[in-house]
Amino acid sequence: MSADRERKAAKIRHLLETEGDAVFENTTHVNEGRYETNAHRDDIEELRDASRAIKEDAIERLPELIETVRESVEANGGEVYVADDAADANRYITEVAESKDAETLAKSKSMTTEEIDVNEALEVAGVDVTETDLGEFVVQVADEAPSHLVGPAFHKSTEDIAALFNAHFDPDEPFESAEDLTQFARDHVGEKIMDADVGMTGANFVFAESGTIALVTNEGNARKCAVTPDTHVAVAGVEKLIPSVDEFPPFAELIARAAGGQDIATYLSLLSPPVDSPVVDFDAPDEPLDGSTDDREFHLVLLDNGRTEMREDDDLRETLYCIRCGACANSCANFQHVGGHAFGGETYTGGIATGWEAGVHGLDSAAEFNDLCTGCSRCVDACPVKIDIPWINTVVRDRVNRGTDAEFDWLVEGLTPDADPGGVDLQKRLFGNFGTLAKLGSATAPVSNWLADWGPTRAVMERVAGVDRRRDLPAFQRETLVDWFDARDPLPAAGDADREVVLYPDAYTNYVLVDRGKAAVRTLEALGADVAVAPCHESGRAPLSQGMIATARENAERVTDSLDPYLDAGRDVVVVEPSDLAAFRREYERLLDADRAERLAEHSYEVLEYVYGLLENGADADALASGGDVAFHSHCQQRTLDVDVYTEAVFERLGYDVVTSDVECCGMAGSFGYKSEYYELSVDVGETLADQFAAEDVAERELVASGASCDEQLESLLPQAATHPVELLAPE
Amino acid sequence: MSLYPRTHVGVVRASDLHADVEATAAWLHDEFDAGRDSAVLATGASATADMGELVHGVHGPQDVHAVVVTDR
Numbered sequence A: 001m002s003a004d005r006e007r008k009a010a011k012i013r014h015l016l017e018t019e020g021d022a023v024f025e026n027t028t029h030v031n032e033g034r035y036e037t038n039a040h041r042d043d044i045e046e047l048r049d050a051s052r053a054i055k056e057d058a059i060e061r062l063p064e065l066i067e068t069v070r071e072s073v074e075a076n077g078g079e080v081y082v083a084d085d086a087a088d089a090n091r092y093i094t095e096v097a098e099s100k101d102a103e104t105l106a107k108s109k110s111m112t113t114e115e116i117d118v119n120e121a122l123e124v125a126g127v128d129v130t131e132t133d134l135g136e137f138v139v140q141v142a143d144e145a146p147s148h149l150v151g152p153a154f155h156k157s158t159e160d161i162a163a164l165f166n167a168h169f170d171p172d173e174p175f176e177s178a179e180d181l182t183q184f185a186r187d188h189v190g191e192k193i194m195d196a197d198v199g200m201t202g203a204n205f206v207f208a209e210s211g212t213i214a215l216v217t218n219e220g221n222a223r224k225c226a227v228t229p230d231t232h233v234a235v236a237g238v239e240k241l242i243p244s245v246d247e248f249p250p251f252a253e254l255i256a257r258a259a260g261g262q263d264i265a266t267y268l269s270l271l272s273p274p275v276d277s278p279v280v281d282f283d284a285p286d287e288p289l290d291g292s293t294d295d296r297e298f299h300l301v302l303l304d305n306g307r308t309e310m311r312e313d314d315d316l317r318e319t320l321y322c323i324r325c326g327a328c329a330n331s332c333a334n335f336q337h338v339g340g341h342a343f344g345g346e347t348y349t350g351g352i353a354t355g356w357e358a359g360v361h362g363l364d365s366a367a368e369f370n371d372l373c374t375g376c377s378r379c380v381d382a383c384p385v386k387i388d389i390p391w392i393n394t395v396v397r398d399r400v401n402r403g404t405d406a407e408f409d410w411l412v413e414g415l416t417p418d419a420d421p422g423g424v425d426l427q428k429r430l431f432g433n434f435g436t437l438a439k440l441g442s443a444t445a446p447v448s449n450w451l452a453d454w455g456p457t458r459a460v461m462e463r464v465a466g467v468d469r470r471r472d473l474p475a476f477q478r479e480t481l482v483d484w485f486d487a488r489d490p491l492p493a494a495g496d497a498d499r500e501v502v503l504y505p506d507a508y509t510n511y512v513l514v515d516r517g518k519a520a521v522r523t524l525e526a527l528g529a530d531v532a533v534a535p536c537h538e539s540g541r542a543p544l545s546q547g548m549i550a551t552a553r554e555n556a557e558r559v560t561d562s563l564d565p566y567l568d569a570g571r572d573v574v575v576v577e578p579s580d581l582a583a584f585r586r587e588y589e590r591l592l593d594a595d596r597a598e599r600l601a602e603h604s605y606e607v608l609e610y611v612y613g614l615l616e617n618g619a620d621a622d623a624l625a626s627g628g629d630v631a632f633h634s635h636c637q638q639r640t641l642d643v644d645v646y647t648e649a650v651f652e653r654l655g656y657d658v659v660t661s662d663v664e665c666c667g668m669a670g671s672f673g674y675k676s677e678y679y680e681l682s683v684d685v686g687e688t689l690a691d692q693f694a695a696e697d698v699a700e701r702e703l704v705a706s707g708a709s710c711d712e713q714l715e716s717l718l719p720q721a722a723t724h725p726v727e728l729l730a731p732e
Numbered sequence B: 001m002s003l004y005p006r007t008h009v010g011v012v013r014a015s016d017l018h019a020d021v022e023a024t025a026a027w028l029h030d031e032f033d034a035g036r037d038s039a040v041l042a043t044g045a046s047a048t049a050d051m052g053e054l055v056h057g058v059h060g061p062q063d064v065h066a067v068v069v070t071d072r
Ligand code: SF4
Pocket: A149, A258, A321, A322, A323, A324, A325, A326, A327, A328, A329, A351, A352, A382, A383, A384, A385, A386, A387, A389
């Protein structure tokens, strides 16, 4: 393994051991809450659409909203400062502190202030800063970086925190429970707030028209920091502006659901500072308050720091719609297992962090662990403002690729027939050209398989291309699906469903898992469909996952060219591999002309989705194999497209008893699990799934998985082999 | 100042209750139109899960009581 891969693998291994369990417990808890609270409402989709529309409009009108908020805050008696970058913001903030002769500052949690490292700037200016959010306080005491947007100390268990506090504060009675720790921290931090000369908060939203900041918390510390000291500084990214209180309700409904699985946060504080409650003198508790609020000062620091450029960038703009709920990280299987400290990033980590890091700190900061996004797309469903986070990751990966000088440029440039420039490293290029490799492997099978399995070959593959030796490689079949289909006599039609379809043979189905392709053909024919098989061309999924957008675009065009005649003839496209269906339905709109992409998306179906449709339309279910006990793992992208329900429905209709997995992803995710630096993480993620299927009363069941990768992952972790659902249903 | 004491007792008129966030939003709209510029929607005792499990009574109150006056 190369030194760089070894370093990454070692870092991941260390975090899996030290932080993985705490992160897994915390994210699992929050995710369960999110699924449950979302289930309480049937209008989540409408709320998400409304939130998205509000953000799109607000970012469009940003310059105008900044002017509006400047007027309204000034009219309220406060000041607005628009800071170009971190240094500008810190200079203004330290000047405010100095003008008040401030020695102490109490702060509520704000990732934006982490982004500018305001604590360091204030400390240099002689101001003692206390973090008052308890998670942030833990991280401050531990002198670590937050590992999560919402739960900065998500990577620590109660025992970890108890050990930290016992060592740091040396209490008379050692702390043990979460209760002990919370009470101690409450009192300790509470005093700091009462003593603070300046209070600093972030803002979850800023209402331009009234100059109001919305603070969403459960602890109540943000409002305490805002109103207890006489001087309040709020720091917010410019993207937090929305026009008025009228736009707030959908966010009030969604933010706590997405962030913590609560129907609503404990405190939604809408303040238009300077607030008009008098300042309390805690040293003179018996003095009556004189009602004067003249001493109060308020500064709203709106941070640009790259955001104006993000607004102009068609691919990164969406990032500005983010309300920083952290759901994308929580729904990410890799994040659940290894936590935010693995994802790199100067400030932000996991999920949407790539977009934020690329926008505010630059590509280098976004690059390090950007590969940890496997494109499984589960975050797309979790995001309350419907941001296409995997696409942002793909774009950043593409930009990173273009910016690197790979060692083997001279070697691969002439060899691999793709459209991406020389910066792409050999590992990415290898996996990004899987279709070409598979074709070659199949044409020369079984020799290619022997050669690929041969020890010295594996050693070279591992060293040069980072293909982990512990993984079995796909075994290429000499007879491809297309060859088989061309050489056979079609089955006589059994039903009267009267449909014409073209099966899209992805590279896996055509060259490796040929049986599932044969089963798909037989099943469709048994239900009365007339089946054609298209030529095999890579869909673009493989290069997309490596951030090779130009190659993916070329692939998408070739696939569409080859399917167009079938579509012209009125055939429906049936797809076996869910990740390719996801490419047709989700990514092609970014790669192709709108009408071409739309036509293909509209006429493409996952194979079991199509089977369901045929059965609903009168095809004869008796033509298929029925009954049995099944353990079914759907596929991450299939779940995001909401088509997994059809497989379950078909099984049910045919009398199967089905147990389904409830993990977000199998951990294999195409090429991810083959990469030597990520192999151990991939196995760790996969084991959660394998454990569910190894459980009592599940282990005996027939194992089925919709995706080729899921299939490989399950086979490597469980004694029994997995097949595609259509292989169970197909008539002999 | 409802954040400092350990117990918070809120007294509200039954006629001031709103059914849900949507109804509260309509009220907020009218209030902000009429010049109000702050409001706190508090839905329970303050809480944190930052120490590894859910604990009530962090910076805000540990016990919250709402007294609804119906006799008006
Ligand atoms: S991208 Fe979406 S899910 Fe992720 S933090 Fe932002 S709003 Fe939440």
